[in-house]
Amino acid sequence: MSEQSFVGVDAGGTRTRLVLADHQGGLHASVEGGPGDYQRLGAAGVGALITELLQRLQPELVPTVLCAGVAGAGRAPEQQALCGELESRQVAAQILVVSDARAALEGAHGGMAGLVCIAGTGSMVLGRNAAGEEARAGGWGPVLGDQGSAYALVLEGVRRALQAEDGSGEATSLQRDLLEALELGNWTDIVAAVYGSGLSRARLAEACPAIFAAARRGDRVAADIIDAAAYALGAQVGAVARRLRLTAPVAVACTGGVFAEIEILRGPLTRGAGGVALALRPPRLPGCLGALLLAMGEGTVNVPESVISNWIMP
């Protein structure tokens, strides 16, 4: 391996991945570990995890630049705290910490301008234009935002099922479907579980396929929920595209578990974007390769398109 080396990190709620490259963009190795969510582990926990994975990736390695895209580290104070932690652990000569969304955006278009629309447990739309300006919409978290996320879809499903239960809303098979998906006996249990500690956000989000299945079987309430959610995501995509003055059709990389159902979402998402023509597609590269691109850019290494085209996770 050449003198200079670069490491990209994608630390998410489910797993953490590291990938190593040389200064020409040659991919050498990757390694995978457990969850690296900042809100759960804190700076010390994420720092320890990355240090350990780095040693498994290549013992004694001190890369030229390491860039970590970290879930739950969307704000400057968190990024600075984790950067300080990684510096004190001397994991790399130069260290950059960004949100996992920022790493996803960089990977989504192989370092080029475009948008990423993320809808997993949470949701967010993030974009960048050719001038390097960034803009975001949504991503205000589970109480104030995260429209179109798996958690938001299921929560709305539970609400509508409860309204069917007390007669104030339309009848829906979700009354039965969600109880089954959440392995609960009755609606009193679900209320107690949501307010107690029995039903986490992640666990609720896992029931999301039940909403899509109900819609596919013709349940109008489920279809409404999905329609409104995709429309809201589309409105966020449209807003970011307009603010960044992107030319149509705007490349939108769709990522996160909810987009397993891209065909159901396409229509309302496009309507939500208003007049902005969209080209919806899967992300080109995963988040850890996005983080790698950011690491190499920070080291002023420009990876040619011909190299990126051949990238396959080692």
Added chain:
Amino acid sequence: MSEQSFVGVDAGGTRTRLVLADHQGGLHASVEGGPGDYQRLGAAGVGALITELLQRLQPELVPTVLCAGVAGAGRAPEQQALCGELESRQVAAQILVVSDARAALEGAHGGMAGLVCIAGTGSMVLGRNAAGEEARAGGWGPVLGDQGSAYALVLEGVRRALQAEDGSGEATSLQRDLLEALELGNWTDIVAAVYGSGLSRARLAEACPAIFAAARRGDRVAADIIDAAAYALGAQVGAVARRLRLTAPVAVACTGGVFAEIEILRGPLTRGAGGVALALRPPRLPGCLGALLLAMGEGTVNVPESVISNWIMP
């Protein structure tokens, strides 16, 4: 005072009131103390508060029946725990614990059939027919329900303001109005405060008048929020009226801080109820007199309408 005596208790999130009557329904005394919310104080705390207030009401008094309507004690396990606590303190020969909503319903129509629509910090619709059957709609708490509550109105206002902020929603003066009402500098602060501990549910609910003020000044987003909230309350009222087979026009007592704005709510609430004709009015008696009626009923004392008509809190 006659041999038999009855005490009604309304223990709420803001204050607790006790009222004392003889077996003929003569009101003798009342006393007021601090908050008696079960979720905050627990059985021991609410028990201690009621015991202390009872001694202030009349030292050495052991009433024949005491009925306590308690906020946050809507479910059987909570009611049983508090009942046990009050029994061990020997506060009365006979003890009955119900939710504050049940006491409000009893007071709202002076013990007669009808509905109560509560919209304060939380919300709920509860009703009773002449046969004594009860039904409820809504009241699924701040995450799953409480449509039309002050908290729900403000939360939706914050959401819509954030959507205006990132360009994914319509422009609204709530962006400025809610920051002012919540005494915050910017929207980053509000997000941090909602997810941190800076902004409680009660504090958010207090900003509710800002939503109504904006609607009155012609803000379309604020008007939409209020319209949807009142419509949802109406749907709950309609559902309960239908389930109880109440004859039109259905007497609906509206109570809680949100109903300070009854004139703005009347239209969409009526539409939400569908075909059910409503007679919206303020509650006839406060919750503690509702609890008193329940206490007297439990003691098989029937208070004649002529007595109730003359009730004024002592």
